[in-house]
Amino acid sequence: MLIIDEEGNEISAITAGRIYHGMKPVPGDHAYAARVDDKVLVEEILPRSGILQRPSPLGRSTQIIAANVNRVLVMVSLKNPRFTAGFVNRALISAEWNKLPATIVVNKMDLCTGDADRSLKEKILTVYGQDGAGYPVFPVSCENGYGTDLLLEHIKRSTVVMTGPSGSGKTSLAKYYNPSLDLRIGELNPKTSKGKHTTVSARLILLDKEITLIDTPGLRMFSIENIPDNELQFCFPEFLPFIGKCRFRDCIHMAEPGCAVKSASENGYIHMDRYNAYRKFIEETE
Ligand SMILES: Nc1nc2c(ncn2[C@@H]2O[C@H](COP(=O)(O)OP(=O)(O)OP(=O)(O)O)[C@@H](O)[C@H]2O)c(=O)[nH]1
Ligand SMILES: [Mg+2]
Ligand SMILES: [Zn+2]
Incomplete structure (x- = not known):
């Protein structure tokens, strides 16, 4: 080690x-x-604080991904591999469940060329950004450096753990910030445009501006099935202003009449995609 x-x-x-x-x-x-x-x-x-852990998919044990971190970077790519909302939502829920602030990094912006790419980028900003779920969202490119200065400023004086699907460019970001590092960058599977699980163990990297970056192996998904139904709502920060305003005190915002969260989503205060994602997770864990 x-x-x-x-x-x-x-x-x-x-x-x-x-x-x-x-x-x-x-x-x-x-x-x-x-x-x-x-x-x-x-x-x-020494005793740990700021732990990012994930339950094993069967919920029998937990795995600590990193300790003493004060932010999670959910690192995804716009394409190659293509952005999936399901991964991002689960990663954000995990961060909230671990009481860690999260930032979304959308890499490979150099590949954002067509109208479909541009509208996907806009959609991500709308759903997850300041006017949506409220997360900081940084579109970047490790290929041409786009957005990387702003991101570096955002994470200064902190210890951040990067998590994301294989091939999204986590190791590439670490290498972009410190090219002298001896780190393996993976090729993508040409058929699926997914990564090949190049990083096999986590690595702690010191950058200037007092930044500690923890690179981790790509994850297929975060399991969130261990979170009780009545607690999942607190892992959606944009729901918080409406929780407690429903007709029923124990409302979990599904089919209950007089639900303030549901009506907030119908009136555009909560993005419908996020509300639907919440519903889907509740239904899946039933
Ligand atoms: N076009 C483009 N390709 C990128 C960018 N960043 C990374 N890549 C490519 O994406 C591939 C995967 O990069 P990695 O950094 O190994 O991805 P990773 O997230 O560390 O993957 P795992 O270690 O498998 O979890 C490599 O071929 C990189 O060259 C980018 O900004 N633009
Ligand atoms: Mg890697
Ligand atoms: Zn409700």
Whole structure:
């Protein structure tokens, strides 16, 4: 395992299992390490804050993707692989469930050439941006650098974990910001335009502006089935102004009469796509 010392040097270290009280080290962990003979031994993992974890699809155990992070970058591409709202919604729900602020990065804007591409980009901004779900959305290109300065400014002085489908360009973004890094960028499957799961383990990268970036392997999807029906609503930040205003106190905003969330979506205060996504998730977990 690689650890980074106080001066920012990467050092190869080993762990002594027994000292963790069952805690396995995860990317972003803060730890004490000591030199023992010619080895560096991780001796203690410090208490974690800001954890991004995901349940295994069957909900039996959870996997910590990163620790001590204060923002999640949901990294997707406009195309190759094509943007899917389902992935973004699940990733955002996971971030909210973990009480971490999220930012959406839409990569490969250099491929935004036709009318269909431009309207998809506009739609993403409308649904998820400040006038929609309220998330910061950054269209970028690791190919020509479009939007990357603004994004860098947005994440300064923070530790961010990048998550997204394989091939969206997570590692490419890290490499764009620090070209001297020895990181593997993957090719896309020519038939499906999807990634080939190039990054196989998470990697912590220090950038200037006091930014720590955690690159992770691409995910097929975030499982959200562990979230109880009556809590899912709180993972949609744009619902919050309407929650508590429904006729029934225990309304979960499905078929109940007098539902303030439903009527907000009908009157354009909540984007219909997001309300429908919420309904679909509730129906799926039933
Ligand atoms: N056109 C274009 N291609 C890009 C851009 N960013 C990345 N790519 C390409 O997309 C492919 C996948 O990039 P990676 O950075 O390996 O993607 P990843 O998200 O790290 O994928 P995994 O490690 O498999 O999860 C590579 O062929 C990159 O060259 C971009 O902004 N524009
Ligand atoms: Mg990668
Ligand atoms: Zn309601």
